[in-house]
Amino acid sequence: MSNPLISILTPFKNTQTYLPECLDSIIKQNYQQWELLIVDDHSSDNSYDLVRAYAEKDKRIKLFKNSGAGIIDALKLAFAKSTGHYITRMDSDDIMHTNKLSTMLNQLQIYGKQHVALGLVKYFSKDGIGNGYAKYESWLNTLTSSGLNYSEIYKECVIPSPCWMLHRSDFLACGGFTPNRYPEDYDLTFRLYKHNITCIPSTQELHYWRDYSTRASRTNDHYAENHFLELKVDYFLELNYNSSRPLTVWGAGHKGKKVAQLLKKKHIPFLWICDNPKKIGKHIYDELLFSFEHLKNLDHPQSIVTVANEASQKDIKSYFKTQQMTAMTDYFFFC
Known part of the structure; x- marks a missing residue:
C-alpha cells in the first residue's frame, strides 16, 4: 500500500478564530492522501459555517454535527465515519508542521503494527508561554526523543493528544475512544501502555500546540x-x-x-x-x-x-x- 489513507479526527467548538490556520496546515501537508473527519460540538459562533466553506472546496474535508455532547462523543462520531488505514487526531486550534503526516506515516511503515508514531511539540501563544507549559513541553519532548514515554506515565500525559498516529487495527485493539472517560487523551495513553503499543522515538518537531485562556484543557471540568x-x-x-x-x-x-x-x-x-x-x-x-x-x-x-x-x-x-x-x-x- 504505497499511498494509504490517513484519517484525521478533529472535534471543534467555538474556535472560528483559529480554524483557518488549522485547516490550512492540513491542506498544505506534503502527504495528500488524507481525509478529515471534523465534528462540530454545538458551536455558538461561526465555526460551522467556516468549516462548511472549506468542505465545499475540498471533498476530503467531511463535516458533521455532534449527535451527543462533548469531545469524546465528537471523536467517536469522527472515527465511526472514518475509512483510513491509519488514524490520527488533530485539535482545531493547533497547527501541523508541513511534514507531520508524511513523517509519522513513514515511521509506522518502517516499524509496523504495535507501534505508535509521535513527534515533538511546541507551545505557542500570543501572550507568551508560561514556565509551567515550557517545562511540560521540554519534559514531554525529552521522553519522545528517546521513545521512553511510558517510563513517567504516572506524572502527566506522556503522549500529546494531537500528535500521534496508529494503525487502525491497533487503535481498535486498544478500544479507540470507546471508554467514556476524561481526560480522554490520558486514558488512551494508558490503554496504549496496557496493550504494549511501543512508542517510536522522534526528534522532529511536528506539531504546534496553541495555548490561550479559554482553551478546553484550562476551562473544562473534565480536565480538573x-x-x-x-x-x-x-x-x-x-x-x-x-x-x-x-x-x-x-x-x-x-x-x-x-x-x-x-x-x-x-x-x-x-x-x-x-x-x-x-x-x-x-x-x-x-x-x-x-x-x-x-x-x-x-x-x-x-x-x-x-x-x-x-x-x-x-x-x-x-x-x-x-x-x-x-x-x-x-x-x-x-x-
Whole structure:
C-alpha cells in the first residue's frame, strides 16, 4: 500500500478564530492522501459555517454535527465515519508542521503494527508561554526523543493528544475512544501502555500546540486535577500494583491526600510517609503518618510518590537508587 489513507479526527467548538490556520496546515501537508473527519460540538459562533466553506472546496474535508455532547462523543462520531488505514487526531486550534503526516506515516511503515508514531511539540501563544507549559513541553519532548514515554506515565500525559498516529487495527485493539472517560487523551495513553503499543522515538518537531485562556484543557471540568489522579490510581492498581508487597504513599500535601482518599475508597491498604514534623505521628483520614525512617521496617515496598518539590524528588530518587529500586516496578512518581 504505497499511498494509504490517513484519517484525521478533529472535534471543534467555538474556535472560528483559529480554524483557518488549522485547516490550512492540513491542506498544505506534503502527504495528500488524507481525509478529515471534523465534528462540530454545538458551536455558538461561526465555526460551522467556516468549516462548511472549506468542505465545499475540498471533498476530503467531511463535516458533521455532534449527535451527543462533548469531545469524546465528537471523536467517536469522527472515527465511526472514518475509512483510513491509519488514524490520527488533530485539535482545531493547533497547527501541523508541513511534514507531520508524511513523517509519522513513514515511521509506522518502517516499524509496523504495535507501534505508535509521535513527534515533538511546541507551545505557542500570543501572550507568551508560561514556565509551567515550557517545562511540560521540554519534559514531554525529552521522553519522545528517546521513545521512553511510558517510563513517567504516572506524572502527566506522556503522549500529546494531537500528535500521534496508529494503525487502525491497533487503535481498535486498544478500544479507540470507546471508554467514556476524561481526560480522554490520558486514558488512551494508558490503554496504549496496557496493550504494549511501543512508542517510536522522534526528534522532529511536528506539531504546534496553541495555548490561550479559554482553551478546553484550562476551562473544562473534565480536565480538573482530581480526574487525572483518579485515572492514575485506577490504572496503577490495574497495571502495576503488586498486592503481595506493602504499598507506601509519600507526601501529605493536596495530591497525597487525594491519592490516600482514593486508595481508602477502594480498600487498598497503604502506609503514609511524610517529612513534615507537624504531621508525623498524627492521623489524616484515620491513617497514621510515619516518618521516612519507618521505611526500614518494610519488606520490599512499592511506593507512590506525590511530592512535587524538585529538590525533594532528587533526594527521593537517590534513596531509591541506594535501595536498588527501579522506576515503574518499585516506585511511581505521581507528580
